[in-house]
Amino acid sequence: MGTKEKEWVRDADAHPWLFKEARAKRGYVRGEDWAECLVHALAGLIGVPSACVCPAIRDGRRGVLSRSVLSGDERLEHGNELLTAANPKYDKTNARNLGYTVSAVNTALAPVEAPPCMPLCMTGFETWSGYLMLDAWVSGCDRHHENWAAIRTVHTMRLAPSFDHGNALGFQVPERQLNSLASSDNIERWSKKGVNRYFRGKPGPVTLAAEALNLCAPRAAKYWLGRLEDVSEDHVQEMLQAPPDRILSEPRRNFIEKLLRTNRRRILDAIGPCAGRARPS
Template sequence: MSAWTVIRDEPGGRDKNKRWIAEDAASDRDQHWLWKYRQATGDGSEAALTDCAEVFTSRLAAAINLPAAECRFAILDGDLGLISRNVTPHGFNLNTGTSYLPEVEGYQRGPSAGSDAGGGRMRLDEGYTLDSMERVLEHVKALPGVGELSGFAVFTGYLVLDALVGNGDRHPGNWAILERQSDGARFLAPTYDHGSALGAGLTEGNRRDKDPMAFARRGRANPFSPRKQLLVDLALEAVGRSGADFWVARIAALDEASIRETLEAPQGRLSEVAYTFVEQVILENQRRLCHGDVGKD
């Protein structure tokens, strides 16, 4: 990794040390990768498993044929982290949901919570609902090669993935629309930025003491209105609205062996305690999605 070329730094967000890199400085931007260091746990005492969360979620998305940024474990100058491939193809512009939601009646962007004024998580938006998402994605399609799906059907897949891995950070900056420069056609960009999934910010002691099944059942879609919706509830409601129940069928088709394959990591990245916790969270959320455990938590 140290031999790669730094293309530019990536400003904003909680991680101030992200940078775009590439093996060849002259390569197209879809060959650029975003380097991210491991973040710290909430109390700052340990390195969080943000790299594992991103890589494992990327693999799970691939296992159900859901468009997602490809993520790989990486080391840069001796530091552990990951690289995430650019999701913007040549000939497209990418804009996050924060550019489109203000066009929807009833949506009001609130101040960022838990971050400085420069960016970060947006948890106080009003009117950020499935209704508003349907309106934003009304004329948005799936990317070529994904199938004849609506943008909302693909977004439903993102919510199903969030429920599987316990990603409660699907704020309007964590999804995007690609606009083709030639004709302005809009396509839903692959999902990206899953560093908050799978209890990545927990300390090792937290994982040892917590019941992973109970932890999974408390997973909430915090950015969405109304507040405190369960991730599984939101995902299954989106499935019902879009008719995209094939995402749940694909989740159901994952056996324990294939899930374990997605959790492979280089030595030293993941303790046995963390591995067991992550696996049990995924298996419990898989069960809940496939058995329709709505509102039972």
């Protein structure tokens, strides 16, 4: 699925990993590889289960390796399959249809358990709402109905970790434009332009996260907002320093740092009062 070049490889223990090539435009390799790795690390900061990824080069091509989330006889059922099971009229072949809504996902995930790493009281949908909060934090706009899934076993069905995060953190912004986006006001304007074109109405990521968290039990919404509110900016800065300068320039690090700070505030402003949390100072 998708438009990136992909190839399965196996590690020394024979576990499969998917190599995904970072796409190039006019000879310039765009940043889907570093974006996916950074989002995986950021997901860990707020407790979102995320498929393990690492940077990779294969045959001279830059990309990432993503570890398969399946083991044994497990099977992956993507969101479009779950939505069709809940509503036979849902067109699972059309990634952009009016039936793709947060409410529809809530219904489709009713029989799906949360991943085992989540708090015991968390449901599958409440965990998925955290995935949307992650999207909003990193300006991710690619949560289409095949970009989330459940893992089915003989006896259970649980939400799969979040995956495929390359379309985030402004990876597509050319280096020459970063200086013009340096101010917080410009970054906020840029952030607000982003929409998820797959959901009905093409809402922005913050709007989607707010809608999902408002459908959750208050304890779940407070959990996710608390995790986001407690993020240490020092930890974020450490993560941004990990990629070498040839991959992530200093102007881009500054842009991402300001983007994350801006989106964090936007999320807490939009959702915090509804969840009964005081607004951060």
